[in-house]
Amino acid sequence: MRLGLIAMSGVRAQNTELNRLGLTLPGFVERNRVIASLPSLSLLTLAGMTPSDFEVTYFEVPDLALLENLPGTFDCVAIASYSAQIKDAYQLALRYRQAGTKVILGGLHVTARPREAAKYADSLVLGEAEPVWPRVLADLKTTHLQPVYDARGTQFDLQKAPMPRFDLLNPARYNRITVQTQRGCPLSCEFCASSIRISPKFKTKPVEKVIAEIRRIKSVWPKPFIEFADDNTFASKAHGKRLVGEVAKENIRWFTETDVSVADDDELLAMLADSGCAQLLIGLEAPDVASLNGLETKTNWKAGRAERYLEAIEKIQRHGITVNGCFILGLDGQGPESFDAVRDFVRESALYDVQVTLQTPFPGTPLYERLMREGRLLAEDDWDKCTLFDAMFKPDGMSVEALETGFKGLVEDLYSEEFTQWRRGQFRRATQTKDPSAGH
Numbered sequence: 001m002r003l004g005l006i007a008m009s010g011v012r013a014q015n016t017e018l019n020r021l022g023l024t025l026p027g028f029v030e031r032n033r034v035i036a037s038l039p040s041l042s043l044l045t046l047a048g049m050t051p052s053d054f055e056v057t058y059f060e061v062p063d064l065a066l067l068e069n070l071p072g073t074f075d076c077v078a079i080a081s082y083s084a085q086i087k088d089a090y091q092l093a094l095r096y097r098q099a100g101t102k103v104i105l106g107g108l109h110v111t112a113r114p115r116e117a118a119k120y121a122d123s124l125v126l127g128e129a130e131p132v133w134p135r136v137l138a139d140l141k142t143t144h145l146q147p148v149y150d151a152r153g154t155q156f157d158l159q160k161a162p163m164p165r166f167d168l169l170n171p172a173r174y175n176r177i178t179v180q181t182q183r184g185c186p187l188s189c190e191f192c193a194s195s196i197r198i199s200p201k202f203k204t205k206p207v208e209k210v211i212a213e214i215r216r217i218k219s220v221w222p223k224p225f226i227e228f229a230d231d232n233t234f235a236s237k238a239h240g241k242r243l244v245g246e247v248a249k250e251n252i253r254w255f256t257e258t259d260v261s262v263a264d265d266d267e268l269l270a271m272l273a274d275s276g277c278a279q280l281l282i283g284l285e286a287p288d289v290a291s292l293n294g295l296e297t298k299t300n301w302k303a304g305r306a307e308r309y310l311e312a313i314e315k316i317q318r319h320g321i322t323v324n325g326c327f328i329l330g331l332d333g334q335g336p337e338s339f340d341a342v343r344d345f346v347r348e349s350a351l352y353d354v355q356v357t358l359q360t361p362f363p364g365t366p367l368y369e370r371l372m373r374e375g376r377l378l379a380e381d382d383w384d385k386c387t388l389f390d391a392m393f394k395p396d397g398m399s400v401e402a403l404e405t406g407f408k409g410l411v412e413d414l415y416s417e418e419f420t421q422w423r424r425g426q427f428r429r430a431t432q433t434k435d436p437s438a439g440h
Contacts, residue, residue: 001054001055001075001076001140001141002054002055002072002073002075002076003050003055003056003057003074003075003077003078004057004059004071004072004074004076004077004078004101005040005043005044005047005056005059005077005078005080005168006043006058006060006061006071006077006079006080006092007039007040007043007058007059007060007061007079007080007081008060008061008062008064008079008080008081008082008086008088008089008092009040009060009061009062010061010062010063013387013389013390014384014385014389014390015389015390015408018389018407018411021411021412038176038178038229039060039169039174039177039178040058040060040080041178041179041180042080042106043058043078043080044058044164044165044168044169045129045162046078046129046130046133047164047168048162048163048164048165049130049134050133050137051137054137057072057074058165058168059071059072061088061092064088064091064092070095070096070099073099073101074096074101075102075140076102076103076104076140076145077093077096077101077102077103077104078103078104078105078106078125079092079093079103079104079105080106080107082386083108083109083193083362083363083383083386084383084384084385084386084387085384086110086117086383087383087384089105089120090117090119090120093105093120093121094120097120097122102122102123102140102145103120103122103123104121104125104136105120105123105124106124106125106126106129108193108197108198108362109363109364110124110125110126111126111127111197111198112362112363112364113364114126114148116381122147123136123145123148123149124147124148125151126148126149126150126152127150127151127152127153127154127198128151128154128155128156128198128199129151130156130161130162131151131154131156132149132151132154135149136149155199155201156199157203158182158183158203158205158206158209159205159206159209161180161205161209163212163213163216164213166213166216166220167219167220171221171224175225176224176225176226176227176255177221177224177226177227178226178228178229179210179213179214179217179227179228179229180195180205180228180230181204181205181207181228181233182202182203182205182230182232182233182235182236182239183196183198183202183203183230183231184196184199184200184203184231185202185231185232185235186202186232186235187235187259187296187298187299187301187302188296188297188298188299189283189285189295189296189297189302190294190295190296190365190366190367190370191295191359191360191361191362191365191367192231192365193362193363193364193365194231196231197364197365202235202236204239207239207242207243207246210246210247211246211247211250214226214247214250214252218250218252223252224252225252225254225255226253226254226255227254227255228255228257230256230257231257232257232258233256233258234258234259234261234262234268235259237265237268240268241267241268241271244271244272244275244277245271247275247276248271248274248275248276251276252276253276254275254276254277254278255277255278255279255280255281256277256281257280257281257282257283258280258281258282259282259283259302260282260284260302260308260309260312261305262280262282262316263311263312263313263315263316269316269319269321272319272321273320273321278321278322279321279322279323279324279353280316280321280323281323281324281326282323282324282325283302283326284302284309284326284327285302285326285327286327286328286331286334286338286341286342287306287309287327287342287344287345288306288341289306291332291333291334293333294332295331297366309349310348313325313349313350313351317350317352317427317430317431318430320431322352322353322427323353324351324352324353324354324355325346325349325351325353325354325355326355326357327342327355327357328356328357328358328359329342329356329358329359329403329406329407329410330358330359330391330393330395330403330407332395332396332397333396333397334395334397334398335397335398336397336398336406338397338406339407339410342356342410343410343413343414346414346423350423350426350427350430352424352427353423354414356407356410356411357388357389358389358390358391358392358403358407359393359395360386360387360388360390360392361393362386363383363386371393376394376396377392377393378391378392378393378394378400379392389407391404
C-alpha cells in the first residue's frame with residue numbers, strides 16, 4: 001500500500017509590508033528560512049511506526065499555488081500543517097479525495113478544530129498520534145478507516161518513542177534537523193500553541209533514545225546541526241544535565257528553547273558550553289513586570305523573573321552561548337511605548353539575536369478562548385494570519401493600526417544590518433574579554 005506523508009511547510013506573513021522588509025533585512029529572512037526549512041518530525045515519527053509492507057514517501061508543499069499536479073499517486077495521504085497553512089492543507093486534501101485517495105488529517109490545529117477539519121478528510125487523528133497510529137494502519141489495510149481516532153485521553157509513554165525515519169530526508173534541503181527530548185511544559189503560558197496542547201502533562205524522553213536518534217541522523221548527515229524541538233528543554237534540570245552530558249560526546253552543534261532559569265545553574269551552563277550548544281532561544285515575552293503579569297494560566301513565574309532578565313542574559317552569553325530573546329507585542333496592558341521598551345532592552349542586554357512576534361490567538365489556546373469571549377478577535381477563523389506576524393485581535397492598550405505600525409518600525413530597527421552587527425560584535429567582545437567563571 002502506498003502511503004504519502006505530506007507536510008505543508010511554508011509560513012509567511014500576510015502583511016505585505018513585513019514581507020517586503022524580509023527581502024532586505026537579514027535577521028527577518030533568517031527566521032523565515034528557518035521555519036520553512038524544518039522537516040515535519042511528527043510525520044517522520046509516524047513513518048518510523050509504519051510497517052515495511054507500506055511504501056512510504058515523505059515530501060513537503062511550501063506553496064500550494066505553485067503545485068500544478070498532485071505530487072505522487074497514493075492509496076492514502078496523511079497531511080500535517082501549521083494553522084497558518086491549514087486552509088491550503090484542506091484544499092490539497094480535497095484534491096486528493098477527488099482523485100480517489102484517502103486523506104488523514106491530524107496535528108495541533110485539527111485537534112483544536114475537529115469539526116472544521118472533518119469536512120475535508122476521510123479520517124482525523126486527534127491528540128498524540130502514536131497511540132492510535134497502528135490501529136489507523138490496520139483499518140486502512142482492511143478498508144475500514146474510521147472517521148476519528150481520538151487519543152486525547154491517552155498519554156503516550158516516550159519510553160516507547162519510535163525512531164523517526166530520518167532516512168526519508170534529503171539533508172541538503174535543510175539547515176537543521178529536529179529531535180524531540182520531551183513534551184509539554186510546566187509553565188502553561190496562555191498563548192502557547194506548542195506540544196502542551198497535545199500533551200498537557202510534562203514528560204521526558206529517555207536520554208538513550210535521544211542519542212540514538214542523533215546517531216541515526218549522523219548516519220545520513222555526518223555533521224548535522226540539531227534543533228531540539230521541545231517546549232522547554234531544561235524544565236527538568238536533572239534530565240537536562242543527563243542529556244547534555246551525553247550530547248557532548250556526539251560532536252554536534254545544536255540549538256534549543258528553554259526558560260531563563262537555565263542561568264541559575266552554573267554547572268549546566270558549563271556543560272552547555274562544552275557540548276556544542278550554539279544558542280538558547282528564551283521566551284522573555286516582555287521586558288517589564290506589568291506586561292508579564294497573568295501571562296501564565298497556573299503561576300506568575302515569568303513576572304517574578306523579569307527584574308533578573310539582564311543578569312541572566314549576560315551570564316549565559318558570558319559562557320559563550322548566544323541567547324535569542326523572544327518578545328511578544330500586543331500583550332494586554334501594553335501601549336505604543338512597548339516598542340521602545342523592547343528596543344531599549346535589546347540594546348541594554350546586547351542580545352546576540354532577537355525574535356519579535358505579535359501576540360497570536362492560536363485555536364485551542366486559552367488566549368483564543370478569552371479573546372473570543374471578550375469580543376476582541378478580528379475574525380474567528382482567520383487561520384492564515386496565524387503567522388506570529390499578523391494582527392488578529394484588538395489590543396486593549398492601542399489600536400490595531402498602532403500595533404501594526406509600531407511592530408513594523410521595531411522590525412526595521414532590530415533587524416537592520418547596523419543593529420544586527422552591533423549586537424553580534426558585543427557578544428564577541430564579551431566572550432573574548434571575560435572569564436565565564438568570574439563573578440559579576
